[in-house]
Amino acid sequence: MATRSNEEVRLKTPPLRRSEEAFARALLVFPDGTSRVTIERDPIPKYMERGEGAYLFDVDGNRYLDLNGNFTSLIHGHAFKPVVDAVHLQLASGSCFANPTQVEIELASILCERIPNVDRVRFVNTGTEAVMFAIKAARAFTGKEGIAKFEGAYHGAYDWAEVSQSATPENWGPADDPVSVPFYKGMPESVLQETLVLRFNDTALLEKKLTAHARRIAAVVIDPMPSQAGLVAAKPDFLDSLHRLCRDHGVLIIADEVLNLRQGYRGASARYGLKPDLLTMGKIIGGGLPIGAIGGREDVMDVFSAKSGRPLLPQAGTFSANPLSIVAGIAAMRALDEAAFARLDSLGDRLRANLTDIIAQQDAPFAVTGAGSLFRIHPTRRKPREFRDMATNALQKDASRALSGFFSRHGAILPNGAAACLSTPMGETEVERISDLFRLFLKEHAAEIKNMKIAE
Structure with missing residues (x-):
């Protein structure tokens, strides 16, 4: 060179x-x-x-x-022309409505067609919201309250997702029994008790801990390549064990791809062989505007449905699926x-x-x-x-x-x-x-x- x-x-x-x-x-x-x-x-x-x-x-x-x-x-970097043009055109027609728009169907279709295991989609405003609603959806579907997550992994600003996000050698506990470490002063003790902390790529610990606590765990939240935890991918044998344990114990898998969807046309889970029940998205799907999305299996996503009355999990948001973010996302994803x-x-x-x-x-x-x-x-x-x-x-x-x-x-x-x-x-x-x-x-x-x- x-x-x-x-x-x-x-x-x-x-x-x-x-x-x-x-x-x-x-x-x-x-x-x-x-x-x-x-x-x-x-x-x-x-x-x-x-x-x-x-x-x-x-x-x-x-x-x-x-x-x-x-x-x-x-x-696509800054001021990507297809995004600029799409947002300019939409802004002249209106920035947001209480009613749905046709463009939200188009972006959802792109995601459903590309990303494996994404049958249905709901839009929110941030990656944090996407993870929050994915965890709530897992609780609503399984009837269980607890979640499991991996030490040091970043999943946004939802209390349960923040546990042990910034653990240190002074407080993270033994290698075979990680401690649930509060992220901020005043984090409720109940949150710590409801969050099982695992170690990424540690198959033995995964087997031991998830088997022991599965009766109370609604979902395991996993980033296929957690940036804060080293930007290292999940190992195939680790994912094989995760799939088997979750299937056997009725625990859902939530793949957090808010960041890592950028790893490929079909995302990071597809790249590394992870088969999630729910998948969270954000960042690149908004073309530089605020956005988040939850996608997943049709039966799990049905907790959001109001077809038969009040949904098991009501989800709204004044700016969810706002057309500015949606058209920016369509332009960005088409170019990808x-x-x-x-x-x-x-x-x-x-x-x-x-x-x-x-x-x-x-x-x-x-x-x-x-x-x-x-x-x-x-x-x-x-x-x-x-x-x-x-x-x-x-x-x-x-x-x-x-x-x-x-x-x-x-x-x-x-x-x-x-x-x-x-x-x-x-x-x-x-x-x-x-x-x-x-x-x-x-x-x-x-x-x-x-x-x-x-x-x-």
Whole structure:
């Protein structure tokens, strides 16, 4: 691969005067100056003005290659013309109605036709809502209250889904008996008692715990490749055991594909052999606008039905299936044909191979995981197998922050310690750019990286 010289990729620290002014104003109206906890600061947030394709432009006129994509939702990058045109046309006709629209049928049809095990769909506004209603649907269908989830996996902001989301070595308990750890101060004890915590890809623990608690468990919530837990896929034998145990004990499987639907034309469950009863979607199916969806088996989804009177699970929402998000989603999904996914897979494979080669060439204590258009750079030699392998020491945490800050100062937004992504406007130029920046980072931070190696 042809590479640029260090001088070609090096840039001066971008000026942030207007971002500093904006942050000063934000401190007067937001609790910590930000509107969501995921806003990154280095040392202040960068305020964006516009996006174009694979790039962002901040209020100070700096350009950045966007490897965050609004937390992987912008698979076509920014201001994707088919989405812009569809939303503009719909906005001129009305932004939302209490009545249904024909376009919602079209997007639901796309999802039902593509995604295995999705017979029926209900739209909501966010991924969090999708997971929340999927869990409620499992309870309504099975008559059981408890759920099982995997340690460290992120499933949005529903209490039961948040249990052990941020567990640490200090509180996560024994390897063979994980503790239900509260996510926030004041989380009800009843929520912790109703949530069974498992470990991803640990078949023995799955067999032991699910068998013992199945009588109270309505569903197992699983992300086929949890980003916060390492961006590592579920193993085939683990999924085989999950399928058998859930079938034998009357427990439903909820696949959370809010993020990972972007892994292929038919999604991540199909890619890895997971056969869910319910599947949650979001992010890419809204074309950059807020959306969520629950899909699944016809008999399970029938808990939402009002055909015979009040449904077992009433689900509404003022902006659910709003036509702006729906038409944006139709435009985005139409453009995501099998060729588009194959191209993203190829780009992702090249990038992960490049980064892995650079690590080997420089004997650096890093590792790369991911699949499709997703990748993650870990500050450790060994690829994680599950969430507990993600525990890092102070030097490793510093290295991750330094890597993210380095990319930002050199014109690229790389999420700190989370899944990064490619988008359809990207090509070989962007793959080379990411690779060159990583190589330069390892060179310029050689002393700190040497200390990391000593500390291993």
